[in-house]
Amino acid sequence: MQSAPAPRIAVVGCGYWGTNHARTFAELGALHAVCDRHPDRAGQLAGVHSVSAMTIEEVLADPEIDGVVLALPPQYHADQTIAVLEAGKHVLVEKPIALSVADARRVVDAASKSGLVAMTGHVLRFHPAFEALEAMIRAGELGAVRYIHSHRVGLGKFHAENDALWDIAPHDLSLILALTGEKPISVRGVGSAMLNRLSDFAHLHLQFASGVRSHVFASRLNPYRERRLTVIGSKAMAVFDDVAPWNQKLAVYRHKLWEDDNGWQSEMVDPDYVDLPDGMPLTRECAHFLDCIRTGEEPRTPVADGLAVIEILSEGTVRHD
Structure with a gap:
């Protein structure tokens, strides 16, 4: 047929x-x-x-x-x-x-x-690494999500009407909203304009009713390129790094955290890299x-x-x- x-x-x-x-x-x-x-x-x-x-x-x-x-x-x-x-x-x-x-x-x-x-x-909602991250969170592999932060920085492009916040941050905000499944109850933003009236750096701090907190850092006037989304869960942490090689774009850190008589302690471990299917977003x-x-x-x-x-x-x- x-x-x-x-x-x-x-x-x-x-x-x-x-x-x-x-x-x-x-x-x-x-x-x-x-x-x-x-x-x-x-x-x-x-x-x-x-x-x-x-x-x-x-x-x-x-x-x-x-x-x-x-x-x-x-x-x-x-x-x-x-x-x-x-x-x-x-x-x-x-x-x-x-x-x-x-x-x-x-x-x-x-x-x-x-x-x-x-x-x-x-x-980026269609990136295989992000889709895998979503699936991990739904399956409870990271535990309860506590904090999400994103860094999306680099040099250019400069637009006459859009500052760094409006031009760059939508990528990560769409990912954060997808992972939390809710809108924030509090938003606080700060921008810094270096070249003209439009912000070249921007920070957003978000708070959600579920208790999740998040921050977004966006810049188009930065000496290095970074495209990283980090999720902190009660069981594990995960990093979606879109600048990393394909076989390292999604890393899971199962660090150990515990509290004893001396306060909170931690033990770092090497990351596990998630196998991803091929496919351009x-x-x-x-x-x-x-x-x-x-x-x-x-x-x-x-x-x-x-x-x-x-x-x-x-x-x-x-x-x-």
């Missing part, structure tokens, strides 16, 4: 990340068209993949297009996402889905009314979007997740040092 053809996807925005989306959907046999406000850029990418270069009006009006990927400057995401949904097409919108809570809520409301697949591009994310279009299932990262992240970012953007 012949399998059904892949849904037909248009990628809107032919910059760095949109180009990655176009390549990935082409590899999955689903790319139908590309679109960019610069026709030459769209035409060049369309030629690479032998698809059509369209205007946004043509994309929205084309009945052959099933889904649209939006990889735009984030100030355009909310309005364009709503336009795509109102045109009757499924949508995968890159993070952040909006630059205000009000606009993000408009997106979520439009998605709810449409009954279509509306997915946020939180690509972006490919897995794009394939999931296609599967949701085919089946009508709720995406793993709905736009409501994007709203939850923006609520934290808005509450955490309180002051600069």
